[in-house]
Amino acid sequence: MSLTGLYVGKADSLRTLFSELKRLGYVVIGYRVVDGVLRLGELNSFDEFAQDVEDVQSPGRYLLVNGSFYRHGPDSPKRFLYPPNLTLFMVSNDWIVSIPEYEKHNFAFFGLKPCDLASIKVLDKILLGVDEYYTSLRRSLVLIVENCISPGGTCFCSTMNTGPRARDSFDLAYTKLNDRLVLEAGSELGLKLLNLLEVEPIDDATYERFRTVMRNASEKARSGFELNGLPEGLELHIESKIYKEVAEKCLGCANCNMVCPTCFCFDILDVPLINGSAKRVRVWDGCLNFTYGQVAGGHFRPDLWARYRHFVLHKFAYWIKQFGTYGCVGCGRCITWCPTGIDLRETVKKILMGG
């Protein structure tokens, strides 16, 4: 929740904010342009922070062009808080177990969109207090969120109630209104940061402008289905033929799982080393992968449609039962990064219509 109400400042306040986070010793993580894609990474200077670009997203398509506003790339905070490849421990050949010393980071995400903020709230319900690697990073995490004034072609945060405006759980949220910023603090730290900036309480005209921009953004991020009745609607159609129809286009590549900011499944690799010891590595896995449901001498989901169904039902039905929240934040990454452009919004809509 906002602690301060809304303030207005100059656009270059972001530079001040960035410098202050650096000065406080944070590893600042934000989007940079790498090989024509927005990638999340450590920003050494504010100039590395992607600006003047826009990501054009549609099912199966991603293109970076010149522009003034972007949403996101394939990376989400999950990449840093729950890394794709983490050595859990080593076992020597005489069975001495050693745990690697992980570098202690104070991360500050800079310019994260509300959907990705929401994804951290989802991961909290699964990993906080359970996975110490996550928990330790999360405790010192700073979240500078940019409200989404122009959702992209695959976005549906309005439907998932996760955006386009961040409502809580951030330190500082900002909204770009041409050459000005609307700012609000959501934590003590956010309040301190806000106090460093040249800001003034929002005036009526700017407030109206802000409201209009957010309302229009909200209209752009609807999916065509509603949350009301969604989990039960999907479960009642658990035998829907739509899964088979849609999966005709599915390659089983698990891109959707990998770019999803909340997919938490992992595989365990036990790797023998040349000196006779072995290490155990945790790597991301996904339910669309063939081996995910495979056991010795059998397979519980040999068909792609069944694996795709598990993905859909997990996100919108099972997750509620397991963790009390949806597993989808409406970021649209699984739609954009699907090589064949399978549109989750369309699947859900068709199933709810009784297909």
Place this chain on the structure above:
Amino acid sequence: MSKHMANLIPLKALITHVKTETRNVKTYYVKLPNGVEPPKPGQFNMLYVHGVGEVPISVSDLDEKSRVVAHTVRFVGSVTKTFELIREGDVIGFRGPYGIGWPMDAIVGKDIVLIAGGIGLPPLRPVIREVARNRSAYGKLIILYGTRTVEDLLFTYEYDYYKSIPNTEFYVTVDKPSESWRSNVGVVTNLIKHVNIDPSKSYAFVCGPEMMMKSAAQELLEKGFKMNKIYLSLERRMKCGVGLCGHCQMGPYFVCKHGPVFPLWFISKYFWVDQI
């Protein structure tokens, strides 16, 4: 040590004995590491072969006094195939016990029918042991066991003992009999309709391949068993055993921690759905 990672760290455990069961099945007797609570019937442990991998194996016997736990392993997967090389005196990695086992309290004073297919007998063997040990605490015990061939039958050296347990019936069947086979032929679920049992005061425990369990559950329902008296031990891919890695999901349930033993009423919404 992190909670998450501690969960996934195997403890060193000694193999006290290896018993050959069939051409591709052996039973490994593992001394429980200090501090580990003894498993209950129907629970499983994660067994780790150094540098190779880890597999969930259910408990097929337990000696409380010596703290030695039996795991009956069939060599079918990339990890279990390496079990063939394990000998008495070797060291293995151990995590567990995990999951919810058979409802031993519920069956006190009741008749019990155990239905096992193939490698599904080992998880039920501790139930047989418990009933035999406290014979008067339970009603009639009926054991139905089936395998594909005669060579696949497990624990054949115990069958006379099973039959000698008072108030116990033991029926065995094979799909493909040998010439010398003089007992039942066909799938084990065919036997269900022939057994003499009163569903209103009985429990059924089922463990075997999923197709066999579906058909067993169907037969039991037709025989008059209610869904809350039918318990099934499910199999799924499991990498963590503690409800984190996601692989074992059956509908919204993590088989490793919500199961592996489930009453049918609990999972009935999902159990019958193809490839759920």
